[in-house]
Amino acid sequence: MAQEYKERIRENIDLKEFLASKGIVWSDKGSVPKTLCMFHDEKTPSFTLSRDLKRYRCFGCNESGDVFDFLMSYEKLSFPESIKQLSNYLSWDYDETSYIDDSERRKKSNIIASEVFEVNKLAQSYFYKQLTDQRSESSKKVIDYLAKRDISLSTISKHYIGYCPDGNLGSLFSYFQLNKINKRGVMKSNLLFKKDDGNDWVDFFRNRITIAILDEKSNIVGFSGRSINETQKSKYINSKDSDVFNKSQILYGLDRASETIKLKSQAIIVEGYFDCISGYEKGYLNLVAAMGTQLSSENFDKLKKLVTYSSDTGEIVFCFDNDSAGHKAALDTILKLRENIAINFKKADKKISVKVCFPSKGKDPDEIFRSNPLEWDDMISQSKNFIEFLMEFYSKEFLLGSNKDTYKFLDTILPFVVESCDENQQSFYLRKISKLTDLDYDLLNIEAKTSMKSKFRQNNKRINNDQIIKRVIFNPEKSQEKHFLALLLQNSELFDYVKDMEEFYFSDLHFRSVFNYWKKENKVIKRDDINDDLIFIYEELESYLDEGFVSDPDLSFEIELENVKTRLAIDFQKRKLNETAVRLKEEEEHTDKDKNIIASLMLEIVEITENIKNLERSEVN
Structure with a gap:
């Protein structure tokens, strides 16, 4: 109860305003508030606040802490007295006896x-x-x-x-x-x-x-x-x-490694105690070992604070034994820490990269330190981003042999790419996924930016991954695209009329893949000759044909095909309109607005709107 109440107070206290109420005058030059330190004499302000205004630190005397630390260090209050003063400041009621009991x-x-x-x-x-x-x-x-x-x-x-x-x-x-x-x-x-x-x-x-x-x-x-x-x-x-x-809260060696981790902005997690000890003896002091192979969420957050202590970026590297057990341990650890890694990327001011490496076969870190420490340096420098590790691991599981399952591969990998990568990293990994799966990069990119970030993350609500990926790689609502392909499947001689159509008109990944395959072969390919990964699309199209949705008694197939092509173009323009509107809104909300960019985006919206109107007028009724 007391701890929860303490956290509530801490979250609701603006340290800048609270200390100002005690007569402290802040200098607002720059992005970080500063003032003369009250813990020691100085002429140049070195007492600063964190960006969230919840913690203080003096770079002159190294005093630091939160509002409770300030009251107990500077005003010499006890914890219950601090609780009482802060509750009064916030005009909150509280039971004084409960905090005395908790203190005892x-x-x-x-x-x-x-x-x-x-x-x-x-x-x-x-x-x-x-x-x-x-x-x-x-x-x-x-x-x-x-x-x-x-x-x-x-x-x-x-x-x-x-x-x-x-x-x-x-x-x-x-x-x-x-x-x-x-x-x-x-x-x-x-x-x-x-x-x-x-x-x-x-x-x-x-x-x-x-x-x-x-x-x-x-x-x-x-x-x-x-x-x-x-x-x-x-x-x-x-x-x-x-x-x-409590082994979930302890990292072996952190007492010896913490200062070096701060200086190097890098922490390396190994499996064994003797791995750490051998490394320490050779001068590698940024090593820790988890109590058990998996790192707990608490310890991940602890390391994150250390690796970003003196920098806005840091690195956490997992080094496990190079055998099936070691690979499984690395995988399990990453899956367990998925939320922590994603939160670090989405919400944290300071970013960390999470990497994985393995010693050469038959060795563990202890052996490397004792036989050839330079091999350790090379191994760490060549460590891979955890997403690359996941891609390698799951491509062997889902993209090879008779049990190939592209859907499952995407189901597993795409959430990590979207949740834990910036735009450049997303582009890099989506291109790799495109090569591994023979799926179109542009569509993967569009879906990553729109479907998974906007449609399925509104109001910070999450839906399960399986539902996300199904909507990303096969969206049954995209009926115009299905209608278009079904027309061609039924009337393959019409393909010459539309073979020059732009592939980006298709927003559904598999529909686009089918159309690209037909373009590559310069004809409509029958089901028996299609890639196994796309068989279920053909089944969907054949079911659509069986239900009689294609034929329009008032129009020829040629006119109907042209109309559907026009509707696909309209849908594409509407997607562009939506993306441009989002970019405009983001630009207008920037504190340092760029009027030229805003004007350009507004002009683009006008042009796209006009394109949509022209396309709508061209449709044959």
Whole structure:
């Protein structure tokens, strides 16, 4: 409740107006409001606001935050006091006691978190001592294994690697008792569990190499344990979710990588912890690993903020193993993050590009870092935009062999192109799709710009992808185009009268493809000789003929064909009129209007309208 109310306040507070109400005077020179910082003395204004006027930052002393941070840092208010002041400012009613209760809950949660951090820190000390115990044969074997992976004692210490032996049940518990650690913290850490008989405590990570998981403040929030023999069921196990550990919210290595990610405006997500560790040792400090192969929405947004911290653009690269599992992991991750990627493109002021790359066969990033780091640089520089990866993946699945399904390919790919690309990128990928599918680029482009962006996204409502693509690639409402082709199919000798007609008169992708095929062959092609992808169009045309919709008893087929051709031209001009009207409206709404462009568009509208009138007058009744 308190968090929701806090977010409501934050969304409704204009920080510029709020601080102005406290006597702060803003300089409106430029696009970003500035003023003298109240946190330190200065002569040149360096205290600025974000574009949405929700956050502040001083480039002189690095103070930053939202309206709550300001009140608690500058005016030294508590959180409930801040809530009260801001509620009064907004003239909102609120229950003061609920925020006091919430504050107490947070205090208790913070105390428990501190206790778990202390337990985890002590556990890491235990794991490190066990790993470096030269008296233990099992520890020596683990050290030898790590040495083969070029992991030295220095690396072990630096990256919080350890070992939990399998010798004595509950030896970690004994270590906790010896150090008189807080019992509640031990229970909350989930580092121990009881055997089925309920008598003995057992180490959760027994007989495993341990890797400490740190949060962004370098607190140890949990561990991952790697198996050291093939009899163990899982290669890796992670700490169970606790008061401080939630794997969907944590990125391994972010505590070490965040500053480099900010500087490079690039984050690279790898699969394994040792991939990160080997990279760090070679100086590649912008690596993180997801807790599990898929990156969560929360972590995607976290990385987006980091890669655009010092730039308006950034790059997130997924690097998975080059096998079927790795390709599947990349695909699943992109599909899961589809909404986040689309929102980033549509609504964010700062843009990111999402890319995918794979090591050469038989290698993983850890091996590349250890054997040839230059190969890593080449691989990252050649990483592909995620849409290219999707096109390659799905073209193998839907465009090859006897199970070819162009419809399914478009159904899968086009939404990503429309949702996550600017105009230039759309053009680039639509041309690639055109070559892959033998479908006309111009129509793909028109449909991407109009049908999927305008007709099916009105009022921010979405319809399911299957419905979108069906309307894009085969729209049953386009009866004039169907009527025209049906006439020709029934009276193929009339084709010479219309073979020079412009293909862009067809707005339906498949109708246009049929007509282009006929133009290419210079005749109407019968069903038995048509491309398999277009058979269903012929079925539609034949059904239309069977229902007797073509024959007009008052007109010859020649006149009827000419009339339908005219109607197609009228429809095309109306589409142009609509597109031009939209462009005119957008231009008129610009703050820096270009009068010459507006005048040109208005003239174009007049000309198109006149064309439509002339075409309508030419139709034979």
